[in-house]
Amino acid sequence: xxxxxxxxxxxxxxxxxxxxxxxRINANPFxxxxxxxxGSMKWIYIQVIFYSALFxxxxxxxxxxxxxxxxxxxxxxxxxxxxxxxxxxxxxKLWYWTELGHNxxxxxMKLLELQIAQMxxxxxx
Numbered sequence: 220x221x222x223x224x225x226x227x228x229x230x231x232x233x234x235x236x237x238x239x240x241x242x243r244i245n246a247n248p249f250x251x252x253x254x255x256x257x258g259s260m261k262w263i264y265i266q267v268i269f270y271s272a273l274f275x276x277x278x279x280x281x282x283x284x285x286x287x288x289x290x291x292x293x294x295x296x297x298x299x300x301x302x303x304x305x306x307x308x309x310x311x312k313l314w315y316w317t318e319l320g321h322n323x324x325x326x327x328m329k330l331l332e333l334q335i336a337q338m339x340x341x342x343x344x
Contacts, residue, residue, distance in 0.1 A: 248319070251319050251322070251323060252319065254322070255318070255319060255322055258322070260318070264315065264318070267311050267314060267315050268311075268315065270307075270311060271307075271308055271311040271312055271315070274304045274305075274307040274308040274311065275304075275308050277300070277304045278300075278301055278304035278305050278308060281297050281298075281300035281301045281304060282297075282301055284297045285297035285298055285300075285301060
């Protein structure tokens, strides 16, 4: 077996493994999230989820204080807190889900590149 055949065999195995992994990840969003934590941006994803949870907890606390408050000034302050923390929560979630979409597009592009390389190689033969 010459070096070209060994390279071709290794590429075929890599392509099959990548396709199987891609199909498994695309099955549901939870698997996409899990795959995101294996990449190079996992610490950023962890921080975004952590801060999003903090914003949500803060929003719940503001809502609790809002409903137990009597003075109009304090009611307004707690309402503003609820609105701002709700916006921060939604912005962080939106960013995270957009990143998951980017990761999915990148996986699909890699798969497409592998398929094009295989087709080009078949045409050369």
